[in-house]
Amino acid sequence: MLGQMRYCRLAVLLALAHLGLGYGPSDTRMESQLTVHTDIPHAQVEVGGPYAGIEAHHSSPLLTRISFFYPVANSLDNSEDYWTRDTSRVFLIALKEGDNKPQLLETGQRLISLTPYSVSYRHEATSWEAEVSYEFCLGEPALLATITLKNKSARTEQFDLRTHLDAALRTSHTYERKEKAWTELDARERALLVHHLDPETGPAELIVVNVGAEPHSFATDGRDIATTLAPPPSRWLTEIDSLPCTLLPEANPGPPVVAFIYRAQLRPEEAITVKQLVGICAAGEGRALAQHLRRTYEREVAAYRAHVLQESFRGTALRIQEPGALHTARWARGVLAANAHYLAGHILPMPCPAEYNFFFTHDALLTDVAACRFNPARVRRDLLYLASLKDSLNTLPHAYYWKDHRYVTELAGPDNWNHLWFIIVAGRYFKHSADRRTMAELLPLLTRSLHLVLTNCGEDDLVWAYRPDWWDIGSNYGPRAYMTILTVAAMREFIHLSWGLGQKDSLMRYEQLSTRMERALKERLWDDERGYLMDYLQDGKPDPHLYTGPLLAVPFGLLDGAKAERLVATARRVLVDQNIGVLNAYPPDFDQLVEEFRFHGNEAGTPYHYLNGGVWPHGNAWYALALNAVGAKQEAYDFLAKTMSLHGVMTSPNGQPAMYEYRCGDPSDSLRYGQVDKPQFLWAAAWYLEALLSVYGLTGNAWNLSIDPFLPLGQSEFASDWFVAGNKVLVSIRGQGPVIRRLRFDGHDYPSAVIPHKSAPRRRVNVELGRPQHPYLAAANSALVSARWEERGGRLELLLAAFPRHRSAVVVISPWPLVKASLASGGWLHWDCEPVAGAHRVTVVFAHQEEEEQLVLSFGRNCSE
Numbered sequence: 003m004l005g006q007m008r009y010c011r012l013a014v015l016l017a018l019a020h021l022g023l024g025y026g027p028s029d030t031r032m033e034s035q036l037t038v039h040t041d042i043p044h045a046q047v048e049v050g051g052p053y054a055g056i057e058a059h060h061s062s063p064l065l066t067r068i069s070f071f072y073p074v075a076n077s078l079d080n081s082e083d084y085w086t087r088d089t090s091r092v093f094l095i096a097l098k099e100g101d102n103k104p105q106l107l108e109t110g111q112r113l114i115s116l117t118p119y120s121v122s123y124r125h126e127a128t129s130w131e132a133e134v135s136y137e138f139c140l141g142e143p144a145l146l147a148t149i150t151l152k153n154k155s156a157r158t159e160q161f162d163l164r165t166h167l168d169a170a171l172r173t174s175h176t177y178e179r180k181e182k183a184w185t186e187l188d189a190r191e192r193a194l195l196v197h198h199l200d201p202e203t204g205p206a207e208l209i210v211v212n213v214g215a216e217p218h219s220f221a222t223d224g225r226d227i228a229t230t231l232a233p234p235p236s237r238w239l240t241e242i243d244s245l246p247c248t249l250l251p252e253a254n255p256g257p258p259v260v261a262f263i264y265r266a267q268l269r270p271e272e273a274i275t276v277k278q279l280v281g282i283c284a285a286g287e288g289r290a291l292a293q294h295l296r297r298t299y300e301r302e303v304a305a306y307r308a309h310v311l312q313e314s315f316r317g318t319a320l321r322i323q324e325p326g327a328l329h330t331a332r333w334a335r336g337v338l339a340a341n342a343h344y345l346a347g348h349i350l351p352m353p354c355p356a357e358y359n360f361f362f363t364h365d366a367l368l369t370d371v372a373a374c375r376f377n378p379a380r381v382r383r384d385l386l387y388l389a390s391l392k393d394s395l396n397t398l399p400h401a402y403y404w405k406d407h408r409y410v411t412e413l414a415g416p417d418n419w420n421h422l423w424f425i426i427v428a429g430r431y432f433k434h435s436a437d438r439r440t441m442a443e444l445l446p447l448l449t450r451s452l453h454l455v456l457t458n459c460g461e462d463d464l465v466w467a468y469r470p471d472w473w474d475i476g477s478n479y480g481p482r483a484y485m486t487i488l489t490v491a492a493m494r495e496f497i498h499l500s501w502g503l504g505q506k507d508s509l510m511r512y513e514q515l516s517t518r519m520e521r522a523l524k525e526r527l528w529d530d531e532r533g534y535l536m537d538y539l540q541d542g543k544p545d546p547h548l549y550t551g552p553l554l555a556v557p558f559g560l561l562d563g564a565k566a567e568r569l570v571a572t573a574r575r576v577l578v579d580q581n582i583g584v585l586n587a588y589p590p591d592f593d594q595l596v597e598e599f600r601f602h603g604n605e606a607g608t609p610y611h612y613l614n615g616g617v618w619p620h621g622n623a624w625y626a627l628a629l630n631a632v633g634a635k636q637e638a639y640d641f642l643a644k645t646m647s648l649h650g651v652m653t654s655p656n657g658q659p660a661m662y663e664y665r666c667g668d669p670s671d672s673l674r675y676g677q678v679d680k681p682q683f684l685w686a687a688a689w690y691l692e693a694l695l696s697v698y699g700l701t702g703n704a705w706n707l708s709i710d711p712f713l714p715l716g717q718s719e720f721a722s723d724w725f726v727a728g729n730k731v732l733v734s735i736r737g738q739g740p741v742i743r744r745l746r747f748d749g750h751d752y753p754s755a756v757i758p759h760k761s762a763p764r765r766r767v768n769v770e771l772g773r774p775q776h777p778y779l780a781a782a783n784s785a786l787v788s789a790r791w792e793e794r795g796g797r798l799e800l801l802l803a804a805f806p807r808h809r810s811a812v813v814v815i816s817p818w819p820l821v822k823a824s825l826a827s828g829g830w831l832h833w834d835c836e837p838v839a840g841a842h843r844v845t846v847v848f849a850h851q852e853e854e855e856q857l858v859l860s861f862g863r864n865c866s867e
Contacts, residue, residue: 052141107134146277333661362400374434448499463519471549498704553625660678664678705785740838742778777861809847831846
């Protein structure tokens with residue numbers, strides 16, 4: 003058994019190394035730079051590691067939930083309703099000073115110090131101070147709770163520290179409470195073992211190992227203190243002076259608890275430190291795990307801290323002159339590292355440290371949209387893991403989890419938007435990695451995903467779906483803007499990816515379909531009166547709600563300039579709350595539409611809560627990306643700083659340090675307005691990085707990576723690592739202005755902000771802003787093979803590749819107007835020229851006659867020549 007457990011943990015360590023989280027000593031300076039402090043009274047905290055996570059509310063160190071992920075997913079949780087889970091607790095701490103009545107450790111001034119991988123609570127009272135911290139192991143299924151109590155009075159005093167852990171497990175899927183267990187004392191290791199009998203728990207053994215102060219007494223049988231468990235469940239903590247030191251017998255199992263009293267006479271300024279390792283393992287592994295943890299826990303905790311710090315600071319070079327943006331970017335990278343849990347021998351992305359026991363495909367994909375840029379190894383791992391869960395028809399999984407007695411895979415149905423993000427992420431990964439082998443392996447799944455989604459493409463050339471917008475609840479079949487937008491974007495990624503792999507069948511058919519779908523989106527779903535893309539319901543009536551999903555049409559380039567600007571303006575006027583961000587939907591009346599949308603009760607939430615008008619982080623990111631796409635780059639940057647940076651969230655109404663799942667958007671409720679739920683949420687971290695790096699200019703389209711540089715007001719430089727064709731390239735931006743003066747790839751001038759496929763830079767890209775020295779390629783939706791500026795002839799020569807009949811659009815920025823454009827093949831083309839930032843923006847449109855087309859552009863004094 004122990005050998006099997008060690009094998010699993012070895013696999014996990016290898017998986018973490020594959021993520022790029024190097025093993026090494028922690029850096030105190032980096033930790034202090036990353037740590038956030040807050041003294042607000044309402045902070046919700048979630049933090050965890052690969053094997054365990056905790057949840058706490060109201061700035062209290064008393065935990066409402068502990069989740070474990072080995073050997074299967076189990077949790078300690080007494081809540082009866084998700085929306086009131088803050089009122090129940092599973093781990094309590096009480097303090098008794100002298101002859102005073104014991105009190106729960108929730109009094110006095112409190113300060114919370116938080117990182118993506120740990121939390122500590124500091125309490126100060128007149129005669130004592132206490133600090134409670136929670137840390138996590140890297141390769142062992144345990145967390146470390148440390149409680150330090152110091153006597154601040156002028157006299158020696160007796161203090162009791164009391165802890166109570168409700169050790170009944172709740173199962174992963176049915177969430178049933180399993181209260182039948184027996185307990186065992188390992189006196190040598192100062193450990194209590196709780197043996198759970200029900201196979202739905204694994205079965206599992208819960209262990210608590212004392213590696214700090216020696217307990218005075220303990221209890222494990224909930225029946226021993228049953229008379230004091232009735233409300234409040236903490237009553238024994240404040241009424242009993244000694245615990246019976248009894249165990250639950252194997253022959254008569256019952257409801258388990260792990261309760262301790264620690265007693266000490268403390269002189270002035272003297273302290274007692276309690277350290278409890280709380281772990282879980284498979285049946286029969288408990289004693290060995292307790293012994294192993296006692297020897298290794300300090301090294302394990304330090305290793306996990308070092309892993310996350312490595313990813314936050316050293317994983318990718320990043321220079322941002324604004325401290326808040328730099329700190330939030332580092333924090334986001336830390337969240338991407340920390341929100342990864344064990345599941346059946348793998349370390350997998352999870353949205354929260356404590357609240358999710360399932361693996362969901364969308365958590366991996368909506369993170370990897372951003373991670374393609376700086377950690378393609380992570381993306382490859384996730385994509386191949388998804389492929390490992392496919393069925394015989396190559397169908398993408400939707401979820402994977404432990405269900406009572408076995409692991410279960412849910413497959414993604416035809417209207418599941420995971421199919422589309424899967425294709426989009428794969429296409430981006432291909433451009434960032436140049437990994438043909440992995441893409442060839444995934445192509446059958448990608449093809450299957452596209453074909454499944456297209457079964458919902460109606461005669462109107464729109465994609466129909468059951469869910470409103472991007473949600474996973476509701477059922478009312480109709481044409482959807484979000485699904486149509488994603489399908490067009492995914493199809494174009496699929497076209498480029500297939501072409502890049504030499505699979506050229508049906509590419510023109512897909513391109514023509516994507517063009518028709520884009521046209522239908524603008525003609526059928528555009529509401530000119532409202533200036534927004536709208537959905538329709540099954541009965542043909544328009545859905546009156548504005549959603550966040552249509553915002554993606556702007557950064558995906560599916561709306562012309564006027565419509566894009568109107569859509570952004572409508573969102574700014576209707577959806578954007580300037581204090582906290584973009585409302586998920588408006589009006590927030592879905593609680594009144596349960597029957598129409600076939601919700602299961604009030605699962606959408608009350609008005610301005612959750613999906614019913616709450617504020618979600620990806621909605622903020624999509625709005626910032628839309629602002630960026632219409633040229634409002636400074637507004638986009640400022641919006642990110644206000645609604646998604648840690649400082650911005652902390653200083654907003656009822657804010658706290660958080661990368662949250664959602665915020666309450668109700669301005670009439672002063673107590674809840676702006677409060678966050680799920681404060682360490684994976685999507686928030688990923689989409690902050692995606693939006694931030696896009697605003698600075700690391701961008702592209704389905705065919706190319708490119709640089710559209712921008713430096714916010716007050717900033718004169720920016721630098722970031724960026725994976726280009728499999729190489730980590732440092733991109734540096736300096737100067738002033740909206741266009742590029744000079745570009746250098748690996749120290750050599752190059753007349754293109756579009757990265758060439760066959761001669762991509764391997765080490766450095768230097769971008770200098772200002773009036774262009776000569777014309778350069780700014781964008782293209784054919785693959786750039788090469789670009790050459792001929793100074794003597796005043797010509798820009800571009801070699802572009804795609805399949806025959808592919809319609810290509812090329813954008814060039816020039817200090818001079820274009821006077822002549824021609825294709826070496828003699829094919830048709832059209833071009834126009836408009837002023838931009840003291841230069842000229844030239845757009846050339848043509849259709850490929852051959853796979854490679856040479857476009858020659860000659861420049862002169864004005865457009866009329």
